[in-house]
Amino acid sequence: MAERIIGTVRRVVGPVVEAGNVTGVEMLELVFVGDERLVGEIVRIRGDVAWIQVYEDTTGLRPGAPVIGQGEPLSVELGPGLLGSIYDGVQRPLDVLRMQMGDFVSRGVHAPALSREKRWHFRPCVTPPCRVQGGAVLGVVQETEVIEHRILTPPWVEGELVRVAPDGDYGIEDTVATVSTPGGDVDLRFFHKWPVRKGRPYAKRLACAGPLITGQRVLDTLFPVARGGVVVVPGGFGTGKTMVQHAIAKWCDADLVVYIGCGERGNEMTGVLTEFPELIDPRTGKSLMERTLLIANTSNMPVAAREASIYTGITIAEYYRDMGYNVAIMADSTSRWAEALRELSGRMEEMPADEGFPAYLPTRLAEFYERAGLVTTLGGHEGSITTIGAVSPPGGDFSEPVTQHTKRFVRAFWALDKQLANARHYPAISWLESYSEYIDDVAPWWDEKTNESWRELRSDIMAIMQKEARLEHVVKLVGADVLPDSQRLILEVAAMFKNAFLQQNAFDKVDAFCVAEKQYVMLNIIVTFYTLAAEAIQKGVTLASLKRMDVVRDIMQMKYECPNDELNRLDTLLKELEESIHELTSIYG
Amino acid sequence: MNSQASTAETSHRRLLDDREYVGLDEVSGPIVGVSGIHNVGYNELAEIVDRRGTTRLGMTLEVSEGAAVIQVFEGTSGLKLGDTRVRFRGHPLTLAVSEEMLGRAFDGLGRPFDGGPEPIGEERDVNGLPVNPTARDYPRKFIQTGISAIDGMNTLVRGQKLPVFSGSGLPHRQLVAQITRQARIVGEDIPFAVVFAGMGIKHDEARFYLKNFEESGAMERVVAFLSLADAPSVERLMTPRTALTAAEYLAFDLGMHVLVILTDMTNYCEALREISTQRQEIPSRKGYPGYLYSDLASIYERAGMLRGKPGSITQIPVVTMPNDDISHPIPDLSGFITEGQIVLDRDLDQRGIYPPIAGLPSLSRLMKDGIGEGMTRADHAHLASQLFASYAHVKDIRSLASVIGEEELTALDRSYMEFGEIFEQQFLSQGPEEDRSIEQTLDLGWKILQSLPREELHRITEEEIRKYYGR
Numbered sequence A: 001m002a003e004r005i006i007g008t009v010r011r012v013v014g015p016v017v018e019a020g021n022v023t024g025v026e027m028l029e030l031v032f033v034g035d036e037r038l039v040g041e042i043v044r045i046r047g048d049v050a051w052i053q054v055y056e057d058t059t060g061l062r063p064g065a066p067v068i069g070q071g072e073p074l075s076v077e078l079g080p081g082l083l084g085s086i087y088d089g090v091q092r093p094l095d096v097l098r099m100q101m102g103d104f105v106s107r108g109v110h111a112p113a114l115s116r117e118k119r120w121h122f123r124p125c126v127t128p129p130c131r132v133q134g135g136a137v138l139g140v141v142q143e144t145e146v147i148e149h150r151i152l153t154p155p156w157v158e159g160e161l162v163r164v165a166p167d168g169d170y171g172i173e174d175t176v177a178t179v180s181t182p183g184g185d186v187d188l189r190f191f192h193k194w195p196v197r198k199g200r201p202y203a204k205r206l207a208c209a210g211p212l213i214t215g216q217r218v219l220d221t222l223f224p225v226a227r228g229g230v231v232v233v234p235g236g237f238g239t240g241k242t243m244v245q246h247a248i249a250k251w252c253d254a255d256l257v258v259y260i261g262c263g264e265r266g267n268e269m270t271g272v273l274t275e276f277p278e279l280i281d282p283r284t285g286k287s288l289m290e291r292t293l294l295i296a297n298t299s300n301m302p303v304a305a306r307e308a309s310i311y312t313g314i315t316i317a318e319y320y321r322d323m324g325y326n327v328a329i330m331a332d333s334t335s336r337w338a339e340a341l342r343e344l345s346g347r348m349e350e351m352p353a354d355e356g357f358p359a360y361l362p363t364r365l366a367e368f369y370e371r372a373g374l375v376t377t378l379g380g381h382e383g384s385i386t387t388i389g390a391v392s393p394p395g396g397d398f399s400e401p402v403t404q405h406t407k408r409f410v411r412a413f414w415a416l417d418k419q420l421a422n423a424r425h426y427p428a429i430s431w432l433e434s435y436s437e438y439i440d441d442v443a444p445w446w447d448e449k450t451n452e453s454w455r456e457l458r459s460d461i462m463a464i465m466q467k468e469a470r471l472e473h474v475v476k477l478v479g480a481d482v483l484p485d486s487q488r489l490i491l492e493v494a495a496m497f498k499n500a501f502l503q504q505n506a507f508d509k510v511d512a513f514c515v516a517e518k519q520y521v522m523l524n525i526i527v528t529f530y531t532l533a534a535e536a537i538q539k540g541v542t543l544a545s546l547k548r549m550d551v552v553r554d555i556m557q558m559k560y561e562c563p564n565d566e567l568n569r570l571d572t573l574l575k576e577l578e579e580s581i582h583e584l585t586s587i588y589g
Numbered sequence B: 001m002n003s004q005a006s007t008a009e010t011s012h013r014r015l016l017d018d019r020e021y022v023g024l025d026e027v028s029g030p031i032v033g034v035s036g037i038h039n040v041g042y043n044e045l046a047e048i049v050d051r052r053g054t055t056r057l058g059m060t061l062e063v064s065e066g067a068a069v070i071q072v073f074e075g076t077s078g079l080k081l082g083d084t085r086v087r088f089r090g091h092p093l094t095l096a097v098s099e100e101m102l103g104r105a106f107d108g109l110g111r112p113f114d115g116g117p118e119p120i121g122e123e124r125d126v127n128g129l130p131v132n133p134t135a136r137d138y139p140r141k142f143i144q145t146g147i148s149a150i151d152g153m154n155t156l157v158r159g160q161k162l163p164v165f166s167g168s169g170l171p172h173r174q175l176v177a178q179i180t181r182q183a184r185i186v187g188e189d190i191p192f193a194v195v196f197a198g199m200g201i202k203h204d205e206a207r208f209y210l211k212n213f214e215e216s217g218a219m220e221r222v223v224a225f226l227s228l229a230d231a232p233s234v235e236r237l238m239t240p241r242t243a244l245t246a247a248e249y250l251a252f253d254l255g256m257h258v259l260v261i262l263t264d265m266t267n268y269c270e271a272l273r274e275i276s277t278q279r280q281e282i283p284s285r286k287g288y289p290g291y292l293y294s295d296l297a298s299i300y301e302r303a304g305m306l307r308g309k310p311g312s313i314t315q316i317p318v319v320t321m322p323n324d325d326i327s328h329p330i331p332d333l334s335g336f337i338t339e340g341q342i343v344l345d346r347d348l349d350q351r352g353i354y355p356p357i358a359g360l361p362s363l364s365r366l367m368k369d370g371i372g373e374g375m376t377r378a379d380h381a382h383l384a385s386q387l388f389a390s391y392a393h394v395k396d397i398r399s400l401a402s403v404i405g406e407e408e409l410t411a412l413d414r415s416y417m418e419f420g421e422i423f424e425q426q427f428l429s430q431g432p433e434e435d436r437s438i439e440q441t442l443d444l445g446w447k448i449l450q451s452l453p454r455e456e457l458h459r460i461t462e463e464e465i466r467k468y469y470g471r
Ligand SMILES: Nc1ncnc2c1ncn2[C@@H]1O[C@H](COP(=O)(O)OP(=O)(O)OP(=O)(O)O)[C@@H](O)[C@H]1O
Pocket: A235, A236, A237, A238, A239, A240, A241, A242, A243, A244, A264, A392, A426, A427, A428, A504, A505, A506, A507, B335, B336, B337, B364, B365, B366, B368
């Protein structure tokens, strides 16, 4: 179906437009509305009336204006040139728009998502004739310094490859391969389009195995997420959701990162845009921007495009997954997405469920989170999407609908705590309220890497933190002084763990990112301190003398003093610790 | 609200010219319905002329074939269905911007409020447009306000949006006036221009601010938009928008650094709720519309800086927390949009501490980029972090002390009690005219930390301890 007039505007209520005299329109069809050709999507059809959600500001739109159908659903362009870009919620390239219309985003401006001018060097990796099917790699293009873009046969194409372009430079619209199919010859280019609301197919879904290392100690050690996992980060305003998401986008060991700023601040996106190109990825030695893609639909940009932004993001993530990459996707904040849904639903006068959200909110959430996972791709590779969604509960109250529904579909919960944030304990992730169901999936990886029982150390420290929480109730009533040293040790170790391990300053040059090995040794040092100190106390050593040991001060500073590439210092520290306590025991014990 | 044309009434309706109509279908609160019209756009400006010939302004909230729903900014009292005329202007509400605005006062819709002439200049749509995130310049220039609690612990930077969360009767006026008087960039001699938007505030409050500007000799750099308590509440919905349109012009066309004071956003939100209820929209929390977040964002996001442009917009909105409740939808949603918040605390106020800036819930998110070597001082970040951490502990000790009695506290706990006391009395507290330099603020911070033993200071490096602690 080509472009055609499908009806006229009958009513305008903010981002929702009702069109009348409608014929031959499809649900979810992409449409242009009015003389300014505002982009919209058909979201409901009843008789000859269709409802359209419009992705641009509808100011000035008048009844009687034409509605033009595009004969295809809202789709994204998938091909080389995505990485390093910044798009709005419907994949309009914001940097290109700025050149066309200046500092402010106005309406009715269109620009292709992928540059039509840029030429890419293509190296074929198949020789015709041969059979190809969806997902087969036809050749590669070096998209950025660190990412090789695999040109895939689109999922719907299957047949005999009759021609592939020779090694050379091509533009995005050039034909680089021809496949003979029962329906006739199909010319393939570097890119194809895919409808955003439809998950891309894969061969097989696999069980998660191995962690996504984030470089954040509280996450990797206490509440890990597996590659292909799904996590939610709920928290009231200012508790650190965005900082957590940024830290993961910077330091996680995914191959590439899709970051969606969904209804949040403009400056935060600008921050990423200015900071990431300067930061060096510790794994590749190249700029972080080489593996990053941004979707920015800030809070003041049209609300319907905010609704679309998370689908645009996840579709792009799936595309790289299909090449066999491990992709991490962050959505900050899914609450703003849910609110967009609520606003659109309200304007269409649908029946509301909890707190005005539409009854289909949980279904939509499930659909989004289901698109994460570790899979065997159509091409036979292993690829994954790990999804990390922020939730912004009103008043920081986790019993509200978006947090509650999201909890049903994710397996890790990183709860941000207002009290911790107020005390500037960052990341303010509550060790009592958070959980991860991925421990069993990631433990083998850790145990192998550390040659010891990571799982045991982890449960030891969790037990100490739980004991501390119980003791705190007592302390609040009578003070810590009345407790015996063996119990006060628990308070001391918990305080040590909070200060020396859990707190991690995102702005510190050394500590912003912590490799897995360092996390393990640090944990081991703190648990060892507890075990040895408890023994020493039993033998009569006082807690006060244990606290006075020089080595304690070194433990408090170890995160800053021992950089990621000088871990032998931590081994030395562990030895010193053992010796110091031993010494004390032999003197006082 | 049903906006379909009701045909019964249309017989007497006469088309005056292609954009002017006689007769209303419905008047309900600040909203009127008209039908038998054509070619009217969404968000379009309308003039409503009553039988005495007085013109009021309005804006279409919804348009459908032959009908429109209009919110009337100046209220609907005295309007009659039959003889009211409606003229559509073919564009949204605009403001004529020019340098001559400086030193003047306008009403919430941009009409002279000071008896001066109608402004002449380029007409701009007051709704503004979203800034392209790639066009923004990241704010990092430290603004010295001379107030320790802000400069030391919740640093303001140029281009930031940092609201004051207050409660009724708390001294946010004095604080905002003090910030406006004292704010400056160290080493630069250019004063801020001030755009002041008063929404639903009383005459004496407006007078307090204006007098303050006058006394500090700032009046010729001030543009005021006043929609006071006795003006119709719907007018408040436009006030921040006209004000920000003026601010954008001063900042991005004329290259000025603009401080925008929006007071009181709570009154603004109440007007929004009134319209929403009137239209029987599905409410979310406490009767506020589900789009309150997006609506507030369309105001607060109009702050910042643009790449390659010299000016800036720094916003200081005032939000009164109903019942001092920070989780009320208005402060809550504001906090989710702004770049931090300065929270005023009733308990501190009652103990006579001015400014009563709450130590823990206050936050400036852009602080990290505006402080440190070359901007404030190298030790700033660690010092602030230590003050926060220690003060947080004070709160725990105080509640313990209230249970077991102060005498039962350990020596360490007692030193925290003492630290808390001098933190509030010496660091937080200062005179409404007292203008402290950043060095004074930081040195004071180190001085009060001395009441704590050095082993307690985990957020500070050995080197800083050597350099500053016990100096
Ligand atoms: N790991 C960290 N290291 C240092 N500072 C942090 C860290 N996490 C959070 N912060 C501080 O907390 C502030 C607020 O964090 P952030 O912007 O991530 O909050 P948020 O939860 O995203 O809030 P909102 O919902 O309003 O967007 C930051 O500006 C920073 O000052």
